[in-house]
Structure formats: C-alpha cells, structure tokens
Amino acid sequence: MSGGAILGRIDPDGALVAADPALLRLQEHAGGRLGGPLMLPQLARLAALSMRLERDITRSMLAADDMSDISAIVSITPDEQGASLTIRDWRSEPAPVQSPLGDPATGTSVEATEPGAWRWECDQQLRLVLLQPTDGPPPVAGWHGRSVSEIFELEPDSDGRFALLSALADSRSFDGQRVRVILDQGAEPVMMRMDGTALIDASGGFSGFRGWLAPAEAVQTGEPAPALAVSRTADPVFGSLPLSDPRFGRRIDGALRGPLSRIIASAETISGQFEGPIRADYARYAADIAHAGRHLLGLIDDLADLQNIERPGFHAAREPVDLADVARRAVGLLAMKAEEKQIRIDVPDVDEPLPAVGEFRRVLQVLLNLIGNAIRYSPEGSMIWIRGESDGATAAITVADQGQGLTLEQQAVVFEKFERLGRTDTGGSGLGLYIARRLARAMDGDISVDSAPGQGARFTLSMPVQR
Amino acid sequence: MQKSVQLPRLRATADQWAGHHAALAARLGRPDAVRLTEEQEALALGIVGRLVTRMAGTLPLATPPGAIWAVWEGAGVPSAALLAPLVLARVEEYRWRRMVRPPVAEPLLALFPGADNDGDSVPVPTSIPAMPVPDSAEHAAMDVAYLALRIADAQRSDAFGMPELLPSELPEPVRRALLLDIAAQDLALANDPSARASAVAAAVEAALKNAVTSDIDIAARDYAVSVDATGNAAELLDNAVTRHDWLGVTAYLAAKYEMPFSVTAASLVGQDEAATSALCAAVGMPRRAIGILLDALAEVPARPCLGVVAAGEPATPGDTSMAEEMALRAAALRHRSDGASA
Numbered sequence: 001m002s003g004g005a006i007l008g009r010i011d012p013d014g015a016l017v018a019a020d021p022a023l024l025r026l027q028e029h030a031g032g033r034l035g036g037p038l039m040l041p042q043l044a045r046l047a048a049l050s051m052r053l054e055r056d057i058t059r060s061m062l063a064a065d066d067m068s069d070i071s072a073i074v075s076i077t078p079d080e081q082g083a084s085l086t087i088r089d090w091r092s093e094p095a096p097v098q099s100p101l102g103d104p105a106t107g108t109s110v111e112a113t114e115p116g117a118w119r120w121e122c123d124q125q126l127r128l129v130l131l132q133p134t135d136g137p138p139p140v141a142g143w144h145g146r147s148v149s150e151i152f153e154l155e156p157d158s159d160g161r162f163a164l165l166s167a168l169a170d171s172r173s174f175d176g177q178r179v180r181v182i183l184d185q186g187a188e189p190v191m192m193r194m195d196g197t198a199l200i201d202a203s204g205g206f207s208g209f210r211g212w213l214a215p216a217e218a219v220q221t222g223e224p225a226p227a228l229a230v231s232r233t234a235d236p237v238f239g240s241l242p243l244s245d246p247r248f249g250r251r252i253d254g255a256l257r258g259p260l261s262r263i264i265a266s267a268e269t270i271s272g273q274f275e276g277p278i279r280a281d282y283a284r285y286a287a288d289i290a291h292a293g294r295h296l297l298g299l300i301d302d303l304a305d306l307q308n309i310e311r312p313g314f315h316a317a318r319e320p321v322d323l324a325d326v327a328r329r330a331v332g333l334l335a336m337k338a339e340e341k342q343i344r345i346d347v348p349d350v351d352e353p354l355p356a357v358g359e360f361r362r363v364l365q366v367l368l369n370l371i372g373n374a375i376r377y378s379p380e381g382s383m384i385w386i387r388g389e390s391d392g393a394t395a396a397i398t399v400a401d402q403g404q405g406l407t408l409e410q411q412a413v414v415f416e417k418f419e420r421l422g423r424t425d426t427g428g429s430g431l432g433l434y435i436a437r438r439l440a441r442a443m444d445g446d447i448s449v450d451s452a453p454g455q456g457a458r459f460t461l462s463m464p465v466q467r
Numbered sequence: 468m469q470k471s472v473q474l475p476r477l478r479a480t481a482d483q484w485a486g487h488h489a490a491l492a493a494r495l496g497r498p499d500a501v502r503l504t505e506e507q508e509a510l511a512l513g514i515v516g517r518l519v520t521r522m523a524g525t526l527p528l529a530t531p532p533g534a535i536w537a538v539w540e541g542a543g544v545p546s547a548a549l550l551a552p553l554v555l556a557r558v559e560e561y562r563w564r565r566m567v568r569p570p571v572a573e574p575l576l577a578l579f580p581g582a583d584n585d586g587d588s589v590p591v592p593t594s595i596p597a598m599p600v601p602d603s604a605e606h607a608a609m610d611v612a613y614l615a616l617r618i619a620d621a622q623r624s625d626a627f628g629m630p631e632l633l634p635s636e637l638p639e640p641v642r643r644a645l646l647l648d649i650a651a652q653d654l655a656l657a658n659d660p661s662a663r664a665s666a667v668a669a670a671v672e673a674a675l676k677n678a679v680t681s682d683i684d685i686a687a688r689d690y691a692v693s694v695d696a697t698g699n700a701a702e703l704l705d706n707a708v709t710r711h712d713w714l715g716v717t718a719y720l721a722a723k724y725e726m727p728f729s730v731t732a733a734s735l736v737g738q739d740e741a742a743t744s745a746l747c748a749a750v751g752m753p754r755r756a757i758g759i760l761l762d763a764l765a766e767v768p769a770r771p772c773l774g775v776v777a778a779g780e781p782a783t784p785g786d787t788s789m790a791e792e793m794a795l796r797a798a799a800l801r802h803r804s805d806g807a808s809a
Contacts, residue, residue: 029629031512031540039512041505119626127614130621145614202711210628 005315006072008085010047014038023087043074047083050076058318061087075315086315120194121210122148126168129208139183152179153189164194164209171206173197178216191216256300264293302431305365306417309438316442317359320466323367323397324348324388326360330367331386337375338384345371345384348397354388356395356463358443363463366447367397369436370459374401377457396462406451414449436461504769510558510630511551515544517625518554518632522645525634526670528653529663535652545648549641554632556733561630563736563767564713605697612686612693616718619686635681636729642679646671683728684721691722701751708756711763723750735760736770 008019016027016038024034032039038047042061050057058075075086118139121130126148133139143151154162155178167174175195182189193216196209267290271283328347331338338345348354356363374384382402389396406414417434437447444464451457493500503511516536523532544550623631634642650667657663694700700719707715713732721731724746735743740761747757764770 025627029513030509031516033537033540036537036540039509119628121617121621123614123617129614129617132621132626134626144618203709205710207710207712 006087008087009082010038010085011082012051014044014048017082019085023085043085046074047076047085051078051083054078058315073317075317088315088317116215118192118213119211120196120213121199121208122196123208124206126208130210140181152181152192152194154179155191164196167196167198167209171198171200173209173211175211179213256296260293260297260300264290264297267293299431302435305435306431309435309442316362316439318357318443319359321356321358321360321363321463323354323356323363323395323461323463324352325350325354326363327367327371327386327388327397330364330371333368334371334375337372341375341378341380341382343375343378343380343382343384345386347386348388352388354390354395354397355465356390356445357466358445358463362439362443363461366436366439366461367399369432370399370447370461373432373459374399374403374457377401377403379403390465393465394462395465396460398458398460400456400458402456405453405455405457406449407453411449411451415447506562507555507558507769510561511554512540514554514557514630514632515550516540517629518550518634519544519645519649521631522634523649523653525674526646526650526653526667528650528667529657530653534656535649538652538656545652546641546644549644553637553641553729556729557630557632557636559736559767559770560717560729560732563732563764564717566711566763566766603697605693609690609693609697609703612690613715616683616686616690616714619682620714623683632729633681633683635679636683636727639675643671643675646674681727683718687718687728688722690715691719694719701753704751705753705756708752708759713763716760720746720750736764736767 006020006022008023009017011017014037015035016024016032017035019027019034027033027036027039030039038044040061046057046059046061056075056077058073061072061074072087075088077084077086116133116135118131118133120128120132122128127145128143128148128151129145131140131143131151140151148154148164154164156162157176157178163174163177173196175193177194177196179192179194180189181192192213194211194213196211199207199210201207267286270278270286271290273283324347328350331345331347371384371386378384378401384402385398385400387398387400389398415433415437417431433447440447440461440463445462448460448462449457450460519536519539520532523535528535539545623633623636625631637645650671653667654664694703697703704716704719706712707719717728717732717735720726720735721728724731726734735746738746743761743764744757747760748754752760
C-alpha cells in the first residue's frame with residue numbers, strides 16, 4: 001500500500017473519530033473501532049505529544065496489521081477539536097502470499113471496501129474453497145467445492161477474451177472478469193466483476209486464485225439490482241469511480257503505463273534496427289513513435305504527481321537535507337542528457353554543504369526538473385552553473401543557464417499549469433515547474449525565476465534551514 | 468531593578484505515570500520476561516474481538532453482539548487466562564503460514580504447454596480447461612480430502628482474510644467459560660437482569676449441549692487417512708514441505724498426534740529444532756523435508772515457546788449450576804465496572 005496520503009482525525013481524548021479505510025482497517029485489526037481509543041501505540045503517543053505541545057509533528061511510524069509490518073510517515077496537526085493525522089509513504093512489507101485485499105502491483109480492480117463485495121478463493125482446478133461477503137450471510141448456497149463456472153457464468157470482454165481463463169493459462173493474476181450470478185432461484189442474474197491474485201507456492205506451482213467480487217451493474221432489466229446498485233456507466237477497467245477519486249488516477253496510470261512501455265520498447269527496437277536493416281524513413285517514423293511514447297509516459301508521471309499534490313492535506317516530510325548534495329545527485333542522474341548536448345555543469349563542491357529542511361525525494365524531484373529544463377533549453381556546448389547560499393534562515397540553490405531567457409511576461413506565467421510559453425514541441429507537459437513550485441511550497445520553500453531575453457535564466461529553490 | 472516573578476509550580480506526575488512505572492518496574496524486575504511484539508498483540512486482539520462477537524451473536528442477548536467486545540476491549544476479557552494460549556496458538560499459526568516464499572522465477576505453464584508469457588501468443592481459452600484426472604482412486608480421494616481441508620481452513624478467516632478462532636476450535640471448558648462470561652456481561656449491562664437470566668442461561672446450556680467438533684480437525688483427520696491410503700505418505704509429505712504447503716503438513720501432523728490443528732501449528736513454531744525434528748521424523752517425514760521445514764520455521768520472527776493448554780483440560784470448576792455460575796460472574800463484572808467508575 002503506498003501512494004496518496006491516508007487521513008484521519010482524533011478528538012481531544014485520543015479517540016479516532018474519522019479515518020480513511022486503510023487507517024480504519026489497521027485500527028480494527030488492532031482490536032479498536034471508529035470512535036474508540038486509537039489502538040496504534042506509536043501513533044497514539046505522537047498524537048498525544050502533538051496535542052500537548054500544540055505544534056505539528058512529523059515522524060516516521062511503525063505499526064503492524066494482521067498481514068504485515070507497516071512503515072509510514074505521519075504528520076499530526078493539532079487544533080482545538082483534536083488533531084488531524086496525515087499518513088504518507090505507507091509501506092507494507094509485502095506478504096509472501098499476496099494480500100487478499102487486492103494488489104496494486106497487479107492492478108486488481110475490486111476494492112475490498114466496496115459495498116456488497118465478496119471474497120472468493122479457488123484451487124488450481126477452479127473449485128471454490130471460499131465465497132464470503134463482507135456483510136451478511138453467504139450469498140449462494142451449496143458453493144463448497146463446486147467449479148467457478150458452475151456458480152458464475154463468465155462473460156467475455158470486447159475482444160472475446162476471458163480474463164480468468166487467460167490468467168489460468170499462464171498462472172497470473174487478473175482483474176475485470178465480468179460474471180453473472182443467480183442469487184435467488186427465479187431471480188434475475190446480477191452482473192459482478194471479479195479479480196484474482198494467483199496463488200503461487202514455494203516451488204512455483206499454481207495453487208489457485210484469491211480475490212474479490214464486486215457488483216457491476218444490473219443485467220437485462222435495465223434497473224440496478226436493489227442490493228447491488230452501482231452506476232450504469234461502470235466501465236470494466238475504471239468501474240464507476242468519479243474522476244476526482246484518487247483510485248481513478250491510479251487505474252488510469254496502471255492501464256496506460258504498460259501498453260505505452262510496450263509501444264516505446266517496440267518502436268525503439270524498430271528504430272534501432274535490431275532485427276535487421278529497414279528503410280531509413282521507416283526507422284525515423286519508429287523513432288518518432290518512441291519519442292511521442294516517452295512524452296506520454298512523462299505526462300502520466302506528471303499527472304500522477306499533480307493529482308497527488310493537489311489532494312487536500314498534502315504535506316511533504318521535514319527532514320534534514322543537504323541541497324548541494326541533492327543537486328550533485330540530480331546532475332549525476334542527468335549527466336547523459338547533458339553529454340548529448342556537450343553541456344558542462346558546474347556543481348557545488350563536496351566540502352560546501354548547504355543544509356536545509358525538506359523531504360529528500362521531493363527536493364530531488366524539484367532539482368531534477370530545474371536542471372533538466374536548463375539542459376533542455378540550453379544551446380549545445382553551453383554551461384550551466386549551480387550555486388548555493390544560505391543566510392541562516394533560508395538556504396537557496398540556483399540553477400543558471402545560457403538559454404534564450406524569459407521575458408517578464410513569460411516569467412509571470414512560467415509556473416502556471418500546462419504553461420509551455422508557446423512551445424508546441426513534445427519536450428514537456430507544461431506541468432513540471434508548476435509541480436516543482438507546489439512541492440517547494442509544501443516544504444515551506446519556494447522557487448523564483450530571474451531572467452532576461454538573451455541572457456539565460458536563473459531558477460532558485462529556497463528552503464528553510466533547521467533551527 | 469529586579470522584578471519578582473511568580474513561577475507556576477511543577478505538578479507531581481506520579482499518578483499520570485503510575486502505569487508506566489508499573490510496566491518499567493516489571494521489566495526491570497524480570498528482564499528475561501517474555502514480551503509480545505506489536506504484531507502479535509494486534510493479531511491476538513483482533514482474533515479475540517472476532518471470536519467474542521461471533522459467539523455473542525449465537526445467544527439471545529439484550530445488547531448487540533459488538534457491544535460485549537466494546538466493553539471488554541476497554542475493561543479486559545474475563546476469561547483472558549483461559550483464552551490466551553489458544554489465541555496465541557492461532558496467532559503463531561497465522562504468522563507462520565503466511566510466510567510462503569514463492570520463487571522469483573515465473574511459474575511454469577503447466578496447463579498450456581507451449582504457451583509463453585507474452586499475452587499475445589497465449590491461446591485464448593473459451594472454456595474451463597479439463598484438469599488432469601488423479602491417476603488412482605486413492606489419489607482421487609486425497610484430492611477431495613485436500614479440497615475439504617482448504618474449505619475448512621478458509622472458514623477460519625473473516626471476510627477480509629484476517630484470522631479467526633472459531634468457537635468449535637475451543638476446548639469445551641473454555642467455550643463454556645466464554646459463553647458464560649458473554650451472557651453475564653449482557654446481564655450486567657441489562658436494566659432488569661433477573662428477568663432475563665434464566666432465558667440466557669438456557670440458551671448457553673443449549674449451546675453447550677451440542678457437542679462440537681472443529682471442521683478443520685475433522686478435515687485434517689480425513690486428509691491424513693487419505694494420504695496414508697496412497698501408501699506414499701513420505702513422498703507426499705516431502706512434496707508438501709517443498710511447496711511450503713503448511714496447511715497439508717500441519718493437518719497431517721495434527722491428525723497423527725491427535726492434537727487440534729492450531730495447537731499443532733503453534734507447537735511447531737514454538738518448539739526447538741530437536742523436538743520438531745523428532746516429531747516429524749516419527750511420522751516418516753524425510754530428512755530433507757525436515758530441513759526445509761526447520762529453515763522455514765526459523766524465518767518466523769519473535770517465535771515464542773508456548774505453554775499450550777491441552778484440549779479438554781479442566782479450566783473452570785463445574786459443580787455449581789449454570790444459572791448460579793452466571794449470576795456469580797455477572798456480579799463480579801458489575802463489581803468491576805463499579806470499581807472502574809468510582
């Protein structure tokens with residue numbers, strides 16, 4: 001489990017009064033409940049400390065649920081009615097047998113918390129060993145040991161494929177299999193969607209699937225089934241999630257990234273003529289396809305970041321960072337791109353530390369953007385300077401290039417969303433600087449620009465210094 | 468000119484720290500004392516909560532099933548000492564069994580020979596493929612017995628896959644004590660306990676009259692019989708251990724030693740290597756398999772040495788009548804809640 005922030009609230013007595021599903025699940029696994037005392041000892045101690053001191057606290061946290069140990073970064077903001085909890089970077093040591101709660105890595109589509117969801121499990125011969133709803137009694141009588149196909153009528157997708165059967169063929173996880181099931185004798189069948197994680201034993205043998213079923217949409221009648229009402233616009237991949245739901249973003253991300261990566265890899269194979277010589281213009285077309293694919297992949301990264309940082313309550317961690325060190329690392333990561341254009345980059349010496357407070361990976365992301373832009377928009381054979389300075393309260397690192405520079409009008413809009421200053425090439429999404437500045441501000445820092453046409457640009461990241 | 472400043476007085480914090488002082492004193496007094504990990508405590512609490520709620524749901528109580536646990540999670544579980552060994556056994560069984568280590572390599576494509584991992588070249592199946600038929604009646608029986616074992620095991624988790632201790636897995640005295648405590652707590656919470664006492668007592672008595680055998684223990688016995696019937700138990704055990712099929716291995720050992728399934732699993736986790744080796748060797752497990760099993764057990768973090776309650780061990784005196792005993796428990800619970808609120 002990782003990605004967006006998990007939110008919660010406690011009241012002045014330390015009772016958990018609101019929680020996102022993941023936090024609530026952890027609370028319940030620890031024997032607690034919503035409205036009861038926070039049962040995660042470390043988190044409860046931090047929350048009590050934060051409320052007593054009446055100041056924000058951000059710390060790493062270790063907890064355990066039934067499935068695994070969990071590490072996360074928790075930020076606690078006290079107020080008069082208690083405190084808000086924001087948990088980020090939630091990392092769960094993956095259970096060796098994949099979690100039955102759905103596995104983001106495999107793109108399983110059914111959320112355990114969806115109303116009317118059923119847990120299911122079958123053996124390697126697709127005989128059911130479990131069919132259990134999250135609420136209420138078992139939905140179908142006499143399922144024990146019967147084949148999945150006896151209980152559920154599998155529906156092919158638009159290509160005529162059955163996700164379950166394809167997954168069975170090569171022992172992998174699947175999602176988006178639509179099935180019909182008759183719950184009561186004589187009643188209309190209801191449509192559900194099914195996902196499954198392949199159960200692989202220690203010798204590599206396939207021993208079945210475990211997953212979730214969730215209501216999809218009513219069948220034939222045109223009316224939603226009473227207990228299984230969902231939007232009729234439900235899509236097999238994206239379900240009925242609204243655009244604003246973070247899961248929608250994650251699913252789009254998962255759905256696009258794989259195909260795009262394959263397109264890029266195939267196009268690069270063709271343009272590189274690894275399988276033998278082809279006409280030069282065809283190789284160029286393939287290179288264009290690969291380039292466009294990489295651009296789209298970058299856009300997906302940016303959109304994922306954008307959705308993350310625009311969520312209410314987004315905060316970055318506050319930890320000691322050396323801006324000069326981060327800048328050197330960023331330059332190291334971009335060295336190939338700079339070399340392609342014979343650009344030299346002058347970085348701060350290793351004996352010139354520039355201490356500040358921020359989240360390391362976010363600072364790195366910001367500097368990768370600033371230095372990457374400088375490389376992209378600098379002429380071949382030019383020079384980029386990176387300089388640091390500190391006044392005791394603020395540390396600043398400046399990236400200066402010898403590019404075309406920006407007019408005052410351009411400087412006024414350069415940090416706006418999707419702003420590309422009139423460029424129409426496929427070099428960027430217009431989101432990079434917007435995201436970079438949002439990140440800097442989330443760390444109580446900022447980014448400023450100083451430039452003039454024909455004189456290059458100086459972008460400065462300033463960050464608070466630990467007192 | 469110096470100005471006199473009235474400083475706030477430092478407050479004594481002995482009361483606030485009393486619990487911590489007691490915990491530290493116990494720690495310092497017994498540095499070798501066993502302490503559960505946070506994970507073990509969380510799992511144990513979850514298991515007891517689900518057990519209490521499930522059992523409360525079987526009785527005609529005045530309060531909702533969840534209300535009993537809501538009280539006990541704050542005030543403590545009356546039969547804690549009786550439950551602890553069984554709950555810890557389930558915790559340790561769960562922690563061990565989830566530690567299956569699938570190989571890094573992609574699995575073999577056994578069902579569709581010739582298919583590779585490229586989605587485009589996998590033949591598109593349009594129906595459930597025919598599965599290999601067991602090559603003998605004995606193997607067919609074992610296949611059915613193993614399916615029943617998996618079904619029984621799957622019932623021991625809640626809808627989210629979290630471990631449960633089923634009432635049928637409790638030895639009769641423990642089940643009796645817990646049912647009585649639940650009923651007593653319900654009476655302690657009720658406005659007019661005397662009017663309901665006999666009805667609840669009758670329900671508890673009726674629940675206890677039905678002899679219950681755990682599904683998992685029945686399935687384990689059937690599975691062990693079917694394995695032995697193949698005449699090939701050693702090879703099958705070796706195969707099960709290689710696959711980290713701890714369900715099958717534990718079931719076989721439980722049946723052979725006539726121990727409850729969960730207690731058998733916990734014994735494996737809690738015992739030292741020599742004892743486990745002897746236990747496994749005695750049922751014909753090959754040396755190679757024993758080595759793999761010991762390696763896997765060694766990976767379970769914070770393994771305890773358990774003092775396991777044997778099934779059927781008398782846990783509560785049973786001379787008084789059900790109603791009398793429940794009334795005594797209700798009085799004790801009411802006294803406890805009065806003391807807590809005072």
